[in-house]
Amino acid sequence: MEALDYHAEERRKAEFDVEEMKIVWAGSRQAYEISDRVARLVASDPVFRKDNRTMLSRKDLFKDTLRKAAHAWKRIIELRLSGLFFSCGMFIPAIKGQGNEEQQQKWLPMAYKMQIIGCYAQTELGHGSNVQGLETTATFDPETDEFVIHSPTLTSSKWWPGGLGKVSTHALVYARLITDGQDHGVHGFIVQLRSLDDHLPLPGITVGDIGMKFGSGAYNSMDNGVLRFDHVRIPRDQMLMGVSQVTREGKFMQSDVPRQLVYGTMVYVRQKIVADASCALSRAVCIATRYSVVRRQFGSHNGGPETQVIDYKTQQSRLFPLLASAYAFRFVGEWLKWLYTDVTQRLQANDFSTLPEVHACTAGLKSVTTSATADAIEECRKLCGGHGYLSSSGLPELFAVYVPACTYEGDNVVLLLQVARFLMKTVSQLGSGKKPVGTIAYMGRSEHLLQCRCEVERAEDWLKPKVILEAFEARAARMSVTCANNLNNFPNQEEGFAQLATDLAEAAVAHVQLIIVSKFIEKLQQDIPGKGVKRQLEILFNVYALSLLHKHLGDFVASGCITPKQGVLANEQLRLLYSQVRPNAIALVDAFNYTDHYLGSVLGRYDGNVYPKLYEEAWKDPLNETVVPDGYHEYIRPILKQHIRVARL
Amino acid sequence: MEALDYHAEERRKAEFDVEEMKIVWAGSRQAYEISDRVARLVASDPVFRKDNRTMLSRKDLFKDTLRKAAHAWKRIIELRLSGLFFSCGMFIPAIKGQGNEEQQQKWLPMAYKMQIIGCYAQTELGHGSNVQGLETTATFDPETDEFVIHSPTLTSSKWWPGGLGKVSTHALVYARLITDGQDHGVHGFIVQLRSLDDHLPLPGITVGDIGMKFGSGAYNSMDNGVLRFDHVRIPRDQMLMGVSQVTREGKFMQSDVPRQLVYGTMVYVRQKIVADASCALSRAVCIATRYSVVRRQFGSHNGGPETQVIDYKTQQSRLFPLLASAYAFRFVGEWLKWLYTDVTQRLQANDFSTLPEVHACTAGLKSVTTSATADAIEECRKLCGGHGYLSSSGLPELFAVYVPACTYEGDNVVLLLQVARFLMKTVSQLGSGKKPVGTIAYMGRSEHLLQCRCEVERAEDWLKPKVILEAFEARAARMSVTCANNLNNFPNQEEGFAQLATDLAEAAVAHVQLIIVSKFIEKLQQDIPGKGVKRQLEILFNVYALSLLHKHLGDFVASGCITPKQGVLANEQLRLLYSQVRPNAIALVDAFNYTDHYLGSVLGRYDGNVYPKLYEEAWKDPLNETVVPDGYHEYIRPILKQHIRVARL
Ligand SMILES: Cc1cc2nc3c(=O)[nH]c(=O)nc-3n(C[C@H](O)[C@H](O)[C@H](O)COP(=O)(O)OP(=O)(O)OC[C@H]3O[C@@H](n4cnc5c(N)ncnc54)[C@H](O)[C@@H]3O)c2cc1C
Ligand SMILES: Cc1cc2nc3c(=O)[nH]c(=O)nc-3n(C[C@H](O)[C@H](O)[C@H](O)COP(=O)(O)OP(=O)(O)OC[C@H]3O[C@@H](n4cnc5c(N)ncnc54)[C@H](O)[C@@H]3O)c2cc1C
Ligand SMILES: [Ca+2]
The missing domain is CATH 1.20.140.10 (Butyryl-CoA Dehydrogenase, subunit A, domain 3)
Structure with missing residues (x-):
C-alpha cells in the first residue's frame, strides 16, 4: 500500500533539488547526516514520546522530563555522542571562560560526566539586566581562607536560574566580592547546594522552584529556581580566578589575562x-x-x-x-x-x-x-x-x-x-x-x-x-x-x-x-x-x-x-x-528535514493528513473519559432543574 | 497601621482627578457604580479565588470552572443581577436575531433561566471562515414533518463551539437546508443534544471535547466541543424561521422580513x-x-x-x-x-x-x-x-x-x-x-x-x-x-x-x-x-x-x-x-478601577508590593512540597553516581 501523502502533488511542483537544499540548510553534508540520524533515533524511541505533555500536572510534567533527560543521557553515552547536545546551560561555558587552569581541570570533567549538575545563578529577584547591581555578597574571611556567601535582602534572592530549583547540586553564583570591607564588584563563585549523598540542601541554603510559567508545558518542565544563602562558607579556590584573584592574605588582584576574554x-x-x-x-x-x-x-x-x-x-x-x-x-x-x-x-x-x-x-x-x-x-x-x-x-x-x-x-x-x-x-x-571594520565597515563610506x-x-x-x-x-x-x-x-x-x-x-x-x-x-x-x-x-x-x-x-x-x-x-x-x-x-x-516527532504538530504533518488526526487527538483528552462530566451532579444539574438554594439577602 | 503603598508618591504626582476619570472610563456614573460594586463582590467572594488555576489538571480545572459558574449563577439570582453578565455566547443573540416570534417566546425564557444550556455550533472541522461551505445537512422529511440532521463527512464534524463538549444540552446548529433534493444554503437549527434527565447524549449524537488549547488555564477551562450527527431528527419548528421558512409541505420561502436584520x-x-x-x-x-x-x-x-x-x-x-x-x-x-x-x-x-x-x-x-x-x-x-x-x-x-x-x-x-x-x-x-455617509463620509471630500x-x-x-x-x-x-x-x-x-x-x-x-x-x-x-x-x-x-x-x-x-x-x-x-x-x-x-483580584497579577498589585509577594507565590508550587523532587531516586541519583546501565550496542 502506498503511503498517503496529501502534499505529493506540491512536492512534484518544486523547481529545485530538495536533497541538496537540505545540505545547504544543515550547513554541510556531515552536519546533515548527523542531525538526520539523531532526529530519527529520537523520533523512533518510545521514551521520547511527546503527546499528553500539556495535560500533565506540574509535578508529573517535571518527573516526565527527568525521565526523558535520564534516558537521553543514557543514549548519549551508548551512542558515544557525548558533548554533542547535552548542555548545562551556562555553567560549563562560564567555568571555561572565567576559571583558571586548575579550576577548569577540577570542575569541567565532573560537570561533563554529570557527577555534579551545575546551574548558572546570576539573576536575582531585584536584578536581571543590571548585573552590576546584584546584591548577593561573597565576603572573604582570611581567618579560615573562605568566602561567606550571603543573601542580605529579599531582593538578593537568586531567581530564575534554570535547573536550580530541584535538580542542580552546584551553582555558579554571581556575588559582590568583598575583601577587607571593600566591594570589588560582581564575580563568579562555585557553590555546592545539595549533598551528593541524599540531595538535601546543605546548611544555610534555601532552595526551591519559582512556580508556574507561560504555557502548559514549555518551561514548566524545568525547575527555574529561587535560592537564598545564610552565611554559607566555600573555600577560596571556588571563586573563578581566571580574570581576577583573591590571595591567601585577602588581597584582590586583577590577573594579567585581559578581561575581554569573557x-x-x-x-x-x-x-x-x-x-x-x-x-x-x-x-x-x-x-x-x-x-x-x-x-x-x-x-x-x-x-x-x-x-x-x-x-x-x-x-x-x-x-x-x-x-x-x-x-x-x-x-x-x-x-x-x-x-x-x-x-x-x-x-x-x-x-x-x-x-x-x-x-x-x-x-x-x-x-x-x-x-x-x-x-x-x-x-x-x-x-x-x-x-x-x-x-x-x-x-x-x-x-x-x-x-x-x-x-x-x-x-x-x-x-x-x-x-x-x-x-x-x-x-x-x-x-x-x-577605519571601521567588519560589519560596520560601511560607515567608512x-x-x-x-x-x-x-x-x-x-x-x-x-x-x-x-x-x-x-x-x-x-x-x-x-x-x-x-x-x-x-x-x-x-x-x-x-x-x-x-x-x-x-x-x-x-x-x-x-x-x-x-x-x-x-x-x-x-x-x-x-x-x-x-x-x-x-x-x-x-x-x-x-x-x-x-x-x-x-x-x-x-x-x-x-x-x-x-x-x-x-x-x-x-x-x-x-x-x-x-x-x-x-x-x-x-x-x-x-528542506528543514524535520521529523513529525520533532515538529509535534498535527497541522504540520509531513503527509498532510490533518483532519482525521485532529479528530483522533481530540478524543484523547481526559475530559473525554466520561460522556457526562465530573461536576455535572453538583453544578450543572441543579441549575438545569432550577434547584438552586438562594440565600435570603 | 497605615497600608503599605509603594505607589503613593506616584499617585500624589497625578495632575488630574482620578475619581472623575474613573467615571469617564466606565462611561457614566451609574455604569461606574455597578461595575465597582460587582467587582468588589466578586473579589471578596472566596469561591472566586483564582490562584492555583494554572496548576490544575485539565479535569480539575474544568470542574473548578463549573463550580464557579454555578456559584456565579446563584449570586446573580440572589443579587437580582440577571442578564447583566451571564452569557451563553451567541446562542441567545442568534435566536433573537433569526428566530420568529413564537420561537423567541418558546426558547428564550428557557435559555435565560438556564433550564436549557445552549451553544452556537457553526464552525466545522473543515470550515470556519467560509460559512457557506459548511457541510452538515438538514434534510426536510415531509413524511414526518421533521428535519434530519446529519454529518456526511469527517470534515463536517462541528468543531470549536464553546460549551458544546460537556455542558450544553442544546445547540444552535448551522446546516445546509435541503428540501426535495434542493440545497438552500446554510440555516440555523435548534437541536437538543443531551437528555435533560441524565445529561447523556441523545441517540445519533456523538459529542466530546476537542482537547487542550493555548495556555495553562485560558480556554482549557472551557469545553470547546466536537459534534457529529447520525440522522438526528428534529421537529420542523426548530429551524430558525425569522428570515426564511420551510412550510409543512416542504416549500422553502424567504420571509418578507429583510435578511439584513441579522x-x-x-x-x-x-x-x-x-x-x-x-x-x-x-x-x-x-x-x-x-x-x-x-x-x-x-x-x-x-x-x-x-x-x-x-x-x-x-x-x-x-x-x-x-x-x-x-x-x-x-x-x-x-x-x-x-x-x-x-x-x-x-x-x-x-x-x-x-x-x-x-x-x-x-x-x-x-x-x-x-x-x-x-x-x-x-x-x-x-x-x-x-x-x-x-x-x-x-x-x-x-x-x-x-x-x-x-x-x-x-x-x-x-x-x-x-x-x-x-x-x-x-x-x-x-x-x-x-454621497458616502457616516464613517466613510470623508471620501466625499x-x-x-x-x-x-x-x-x-x-x-x-x-x-x-x-x-x-x-x-x-x-x-x-x-x-x-x-x-x-x-x-x-x-x-x-x-x-x-x-x-x-x-x-x-x-x-x-x-x-x-x-x-x-x-x-x-x-x-x-x-x-x-x-x-x-x-x-x-x-x-x-x-x-x-x-x-x-x-x-x-x-x-x-x-x-x-x-x-x-x-x-x-x-x-x-x-x-x-x-x-x-x-x-x-x-x-x-x-482610573480603570480594577481590583487586584480582577487583575490577577502580582506585578500589577495596587500597592506595588511586588517582591515579597512574588517570593511567597513561588513556594506554593506543588514542586515545592518536597525538597528532594519526586524522580530523584530513579533519574537523578543514578546519573550523579554514574550508575547508568548502558546497553551494549
Ligand atoms: C525562562 C527564563 C530562564 C532564565 N534562566 C536564567 C538562568 O539560567 N540564570 C540566570 O541567572 N538568569 C536566568 N533568567 C533571567 C534573565 O536573564 C533575566 O530575566 C533577564 O536578564 C532580564 O532581566 P530582568 O528580568 O531584570 O528585566 P528588567 O531589566 O527588569 O526589564 C524590565 C523592563 O525594563 C527595561 N529596561 C531595563 N533596563 C533598561 C535600560 N537601561 N534602558 C531601557 N530599558 C531598560 C527592559 O527593556 C524591560 O522592558 C531567565 C529568565 C527567563 C524568563
Ligand atoms: C477559542 C475559540 C472559540 C470558538 N468558539 C466558537 C463557537 O462558539 N462557535 C463556533 O461556531 N465557532 C467557534 N470558533 C471557531 C471560529 O469561529 C473559527 O475558527 C473562525 O471563524 C476562523 O475560521 P477558520 O478556523 O476556518 O480559519 P481559516 O479560514 O481556515 O483561516 C486560515 C487562514 O486562511 C486565511 N483565509 C481564509 N480565507 C481567506 C480569504 N478569503 N482570503 C484571505 N485569507 C483567507 C485566514 O486569514 C487564515 O490566515 C471558535 C474558535 C476559537 C479559536
Ligand atoms: Ca496544566
Missing part, C-alpha cells in the same frame, strides 16, 4: 541563540506552510475544490517573509559560528581590535532575530486560523517555550541600546582616521551613503543584490548619523542618549538588518550546488530584503534613501516574488 | 468584542505600568536608588501608546454601543441605508482592535522583563485567553478584506452622486484629500486635532484611491482584488485607524468634567495618533500626506508627550 563565551552563547531562532522559526513556518496547503476555504467554482489558503496573497505576504527569514537567520547564524572561531583565535593572539564590533553585532543579532522569531511564531499560529489555537497544532507551546529568548541573555531592548552606543561611537570617530540615490527605475531593478545592499546601507548610515547629529543638540551626551533612546534603538535595528541582508548576499556568492537551489535562495533573499523594506518604508523614504515611487516598485516586485515562492513552498520547508 | 446581531456581538479589547488591553497596561514604576534597573548614582524603568524613553515609547490605545478603544467601543442602538432603530423603521457602512466599520474595528490588543498584551509581558514570564504576573494567561479574539467572529484578515471591498465600492461610486498638504511647521502643530484628522483622512483616502486605480490595471476586478489583497488590507487598516482617531476627537469635543481630566485625554489622544503616524510613517510619507520632515516633527512632539504622560501614568491606570 567576550568569547558571550559570542559563543549568542551564536547558539541565533541558531535556535532559525530552528524555532523554521519549525513554525513548516507547520503553517504545510497546513496552508491543506486548508481550503472559499473560492469553489461549480462544486470544485475550494482555494488552498496558501494561494491568497495576504496569506503569502504574511507567511513567505517568515520563510525567507528562517533561511536568513540560518545563514547569519552560520556566519556567527565562524565569527566565534575567528574571535577565539584573535583573543588567543591578544588581538582585541574586533571586540567592540563583534560585541555589537552579536548583541544586535541576538535581539533582532529573537524578537522577529517570537512574533513570527504567533503569526504562524494565526495563519492556521482556529486550529492553530489547539495544543495539537504545536504552535502555542512553541510560542510559550520560545518567547523568553527575547528576555534572557540580555533583554532585547537593552541590547539594542548597547548596539546604538557602539554606532554612536563609530560615527563620532569617523573623522579621526579610525558614509560620505557616499549619506548622499547616494537609489537607481531603481523598474520593479525588477529591485532584484539586484547591489541595489538592495546600498539601500540598506544608506538607511542604516543615515539613521545613525541623524541620531549622532541630534545628540549634539543636548547639553550632555548621556542626557541626549536617554532622550533619544527610541530613535537610537531604531537605528540599531537598521544596522542589524543590514548585517543579515549582507550575510545572505555573501552566502549567495558562494558556490551552491544542486538543481535550482541557488535560484530559490536568491528568491528568498529578495523576499527577505524587500519585505523588510516594505515594513520599514518610513525609514527608507524619510531618510531619503529611496523615493516613494521606488517603494511602490519594491512592493510590486515582492508580489511577483511571492508567486515564485508559491510552487516551492512545501519543498522549501521539507 | 446584521443587528452582528453589530451587537462586535461592539462587545471591541469593548472586551479595551478591557484586556487596559488590564495588561495596568500591570505593566505599575510594575515599570516599581522595577528599578541601572542608573544608581552614589548608591542612590536605581532608575525606575518607566523613566526609560524606550519603555515609554513601548508602553504609553498602549495606554493611549486602551482609552482609544474604550471610546470607540462606547460609540459602537450607540451605533448598535441606532442601527436597531433604523432596521425597525426599514431603513437599511447605513448597513454596508456599519458592517464595514464594525468588521474593521473588530479586526484592528483585537489584533492590536493581542500584540499589546505580549508587549506588556515583555515590558516586565523576566518576571513577566511567570504565571503569577497574570500576563501569560491573559495573552493565551485573549488571542483567539483575532480568529473567532471573523478571522481578522478576512474581515479587513471585507472592509476593503466596501472601500473599493465607495470609491467606484464617488462620481455617481451617491476625496478631491480635497487627494491633494491637500499638511501644514505642520513646528512640532507643536501636531497637537491640533484638525491637523491630525486631516492627515489620517488623507492617508486613508489616498491608499483607497490608489488601490482602486491599480485594480483597473487588471483584466477583471476579482483577479485584481486577489492580486492586490495585501495593499487592500493595508488600506482597510488605514480607514479603521481613522475611525478610531475621529471617535476619540468626538469624545474630546464633549463636556468632560473633573480637574485635568480632559487635558489628560487630549495628551493620550495625541499619543495615540502620533504613535500610529510614526509606526505607519511609510504610508503617510509615501502617499504624500506629510513630508519626511513633518514625520520627524511628529516624533519630536511624541517624545514631549511621553514626558507629560509619565507623572500621570499610575493614576491613568488606576
Whole structure:
C-alpha cells in the first residue's frame, strides 16, 4: 500500500533539488547526516514520546522530563555522542571562560560526566539586566581562607536560574566580592547546594522552584529556581580566578589575562541563540506552510475544490517573509559560528581590535532575530486560523517555550541600546582616521551613503543584490548619523542618549538588518550546488530584503534613501516574488528535514493528513473519559432543574 | 497601621482627578457604580479565588470552572443581577436575531433561566471562515414533518463551539437546508443534544471535547466541543424561521422580513468584542505600568536608588501608546454601543441605508482592535522583563485567553478584506452622486484629500486635532484611491482584488485607524468634567495618533500626506508627550478601577508590593512540597553516581 501523502502533488511542483537544499540548510553534508540520524533515533524511541505533555500536572510534567533527560543521557553515552547536545546551560561555558587552569581541570570533567549538575545563578529577584547591581555578597574571611556567601535582602534572592530549583547540586553564583570591607564588584563563585549523598540542601541554603510559567508545558518542565544563602562558607579556590584573584592574605588582584576574554563565551552563547531562532522559526513556518496547503476555504467554482489558503496573497505576504527569514537567520547564524572561531583565535593572539564590533553585532543579532522569531511564531499560529489555537497544532507551546529568548541573555531592548552606543561611537570617530571594520565597515563610506540615490527605475531593478545592499546601507548610515547629529543638540551626551533612546534603538535595528541582508548576499556568492537551489535562495533573499523594506518604508523614504515611487516598485516586485515562492513552498520547508516527532504538530504533518488526526487527538483528552462530566451532579444539574438554594439577602 | 503603598508618591504626582476619570472610563456614573460594586463582590467572594488555576489538571480545572459558574449563577439570582453578565455566547443573540416570534417566546425564557444550556455550533472541522461551505445537512422529511440532521463527512464534524463538549444540552446548529433534493444554503437549527434527565447524549449524537488549547488555564477551562450527527431528527419548528421558512409541505420561502436584520446581531456581538479589547488591553497596561514604576534597573548614582524603568524613553515609547490605545478603544467601543442602538432603530423603521457602512466599520474595528490588543498584551509581558514570564504576573494567561479574539467572529484578515471591498465600492461610486455617509463620509471630500498638504511647521502643530484628522483622512483616502486605480490595471476586478489583497488590507487598516482617531476627537469635543481630566485625554489622544503616524510613517510619507520632515516633527512632539504622560501614568491606570483580584497579577498589585509577594507565590508550587523532587531516586541519583546501565550496542 502506498503511503498517503496529501502534499505529493506540491512536492512534484518544486523547481529545485530538495536533497541538496537540505545540505545547504544543515550547513554541510556531515552536519546533515548527523542531525538526520539523531532526529530519527529520537523520533523512533518510545521514551521520547511527546503527546499528553500539556495535560500533565506540574509535578508529573517535571518527573516526565527527568525521565526523558535520564534516558537521553543514557543514549548519549551508548551512542558515544557525548558533548554533542547535552548542555548545562551556562555553567560549563562560564567555568571555561572565567576559571583558571586548575579550576577548569577540577570542575569541567565532573560537570561533563554529570557527577555534579551545575546551574548558572546570576539573576536575582531585584536584578536581571543590571548585573552590576546584584546584591548577593561573597565576603572573604582570611581567618579560615573562605568566602561567606550571603543573601542580605529579599531582593538578593537568586531567581530564575534554570535547573536550580530541584535538580542542580552546584551553582555558579554571581556575588559582590568583598575583601577587607571593600566591594570589588560582581564575580563568579562555585557553590555546592545539595549533598551528593541524599540531595538535601546543605546548611544555610534555601532552595526551591519559582512556580508556574507561560504555557502548559514549555518551561514548566524545568525547575527555574529561587535560592537564598545564610552565611554559607566555600573555600577560596571556588571563586573563578581566571580574570581576577583573591590571595591567601585577602588581597584582590586583577590577573594579567585581559578581561575581554569573557567576550568569547558571550559570542559563543549568542551564536547558539541565533541558531535556535532559525530552528524555532523554521519549525513554525513548516507547520503553517504545510497546513496552508491543506486548508481550503472559499473560492469553489461549480462544486470544485475550494482555494488552498496558501494561494491568497495576504496569506503569502504574511507567511513567505517568515520563510525567507528562517533561511536568513540560518545563514547569519552560520556566519556567527565562524565569527566565534575567528574571535577565539584573535583573543588567543591578544588581538582585541574586533571586540567592540563583534560585541555589537552579536548583541544586535541576538535581539533582532529573537524578537522577529517570537512574533513570527504567533503569526504562524494565526495563519492556521482556529486550529492553530489547539495544543495539537504545536504552535502555542512553541510560542510559550520560545518567547523568553527575547528576555534572557540580555533583554532585547537593552541590547539594542548597547548596539546604538557602539554606532554612536563609530560615527563620532569617523573623522579621526579610525577605519571601521567588519560589519560596520560601511560607515567608512558614509560620505557616499549619506548622499547616494537609489537607481531603481523598474520593479525588477529591485532584484539586484547591489541595489538592495546600498539601500540598506544608506538607511542604516543615515539613521545613525541623524541620531549622532541630534545628540549634539543636548547639553550632555548621556542626557541626549536617554532622550533619544527610541530613535537610537531604531537605528540599531537598521544596522542589524543590514548585517543579515549582507550575510545572505555573501552566502549567495558562494558556490551552491544542486538543481535550482541557488535560484530559490536568491528568491528568498529578495523576499527577505524587500519585505523588510516594505515594513520599514518610513525609514527608507524619510531618510531619503529611496523615493516613494521606488517603494511602490519594491512592493510590486515582492508580489511577483511571492508567486515564485508559491510552487516551492512545501519543498522549501521539507528542506528543514524535520521529523513529525520533532515538529509535534498535527497541522504540520509531513503527509498532510490533518483532519482525521485532529479528530483522533481530540478524543484523547481526559475530559473525554466520561460522556457526562465530573461536576455535572453538583453544578450543572441543579441549575438545569432550577434547584438552586438562594440565600435570603 | 497605615497600608503599605509603594505607589503613593506616584499617585500624589497625578495632575488630574482620578475619581472623575474613573467615571469617564466606565462611561457614566451609574455604569461606574455597578461595575465597582460587582467587582468588589466578586473579589471578596472566596469561591472566586483564582490562584492555583494554572496548576490544575485539565479535569480539575474544568470542574473548578463549573463550580464557579454555578456559584456565579446563584449570586446573580440572589443579587437580582440577571442578564447583566451571564452569557451563553451567541446562542441567545442568534435566536433573537433569526428566530420568529413564537420561537423567541418558546426558547428564550428557557435559555435565560438556564433550564436549557445552549451553544452556537457553526464552525466545522473543515470550515470556519467560509460559512457557506459548511457541510452538515438538514434534510426536510415531509413524511414526518421533521428535519434530519446529519454529518456526511469527517470534515463536517462541528468543531470549536464553546460549551458544546460537556455542558450544553442544546445547540444552535448551522446546516445546509435541503428540501426535495434542493440545497438552500446554510440555516440555523435548534437541536437538543443531551437528555435533560441524565445529561447523556441523545441517540445519533456523538459529542466530546476537542482537547487542550493555548495556555495553562485560558480556554482549557472551557469545553470547546466536537459534534457529529447520525440522522438526528428534529421537529420542523426548530429551524430558525425569522428570515426564511420551510412550510409543512416542504416549500422553502424567504420571509418578507429583510435578511439584513441579522446584521443587528452582528453589530451587537462586535461592539462587545471591541469593548472586551479595551478591557484586556487596559488590564495588561495596568500591570505593566505599575510594575515599570516599581522595577528599578541601572542608573544608581552614589548608591542612590536605581532608575525606575518607566523613566526609560524606550519603555515609554513601548508602553504609553498602549495606554493611549486602551482609552482609544474604550471610546470607540462606547460609540459602537450607540451605533448598535441606532442601527436597531433604523432596521425597525426599514431603513437599511447605513448597513454596508456599519458592517464595514464594525468588521474593521473588530479586526484592528483585537489584533492590536493581542500584540499589546505580549508587549506588556515583555515590558516586565523576566518576571513577566511567570504565571503569577497574570500576563501569560491573559495573552493565551485573549488571542483567539483575532480568529473567532471573523478571522481578522478576512474581515479587513471585507472592509476593503466596501472601500473599493465607495470609491467606484464617488462620481455617481451617491454621497458616502457616516464613517466613510470623508471620501466625499476625496478631491480635497487627494491633494491637500499638511501644514505642520513646528512640532507643536501636531497637537491640533484638525491637523491630525486631516492627515489620517488623507492617508486613508489616498491608499483607497490608489488601490482602486491599480485594480483597473487588471483584466477583471476579482483577479485584481486577489492580486492586490495585501495593499487592500493595508488600506482597510488605514480607514479603521481613522475611525478610531475621529471617535476619540468626538469624545474630546464633549463636556468632560473633573480637574485635568480632559487635558489628560487630549495628551493620550495625541499619543495615540502620533504613535500610529510614526509606526505607519511609510504610508503617510509615501502617499504624500506629510513630508519626511513633518514625520520627524511628529516624533519630536511624541517624545514631549511621553514626558507629560509619565507623572500621570499610575493614576491613568488606576482610573480603570480594577481590583487586584480582577487583575490577577502580582506585578500589577495596587500597592506595588511586588517582591515579597512574588517570593511567597513561588513556594506554593506543588514542586515545592518536597525538597528532594519526586524522580530523584530513579533519574537523578543514578546519573550523579554514574550508575547508568548502558546497553551494549
Ligand atoms: C525562562 C527564563 C530562564 C532564565 N534562566 C536564567 C538562568 O539560567 N540564570 C540566570 O541567572 N538568569 C536566568 N533568567 C533571567 C534573565 O536573564 C533575566 O530575566 C533577564 O536578564 C532580564 O532581566 P530582568 O528580568 O531584570 O528585566 P528588567 O531589566 O527588569 O526589564 C524590565 C523592563 O525594563 C527595561 N529596561 C531595563 N533596563 C533598561 C535600560 N537601561 N534602558 C531601557 N530599558 C531598560 C527592559 O527593556 C524591560 O522592558 C531567565 C529568565 C527567563 C524568563
Ligand atoms: C477559542 C475559540 C472559540 C470558538 N468558539 C466558537 C463557537 O462558539 N462557535 C463556533 O461556531 N465557532 C467557534 N470558533 C471557531 C471560529 O469561529 C473559527 O475558527 C473562525 O471563524 C476562523 O475560521 P477558520 O478556523 O476556518 O480559519 P481559516 O479560514 O481556515 O483561516 C486560515 C487562514 O486562511 C486565511 N483565509 C481564509 N480565507 C481567506 C480569504 N478569503 N482570503 C484571505 N485569507 C483567507 C485566514 O486569514 C487564515 O490566515 C471558535 C474558535 C476559537 C479559536
Ligand atoms: Ca496544566
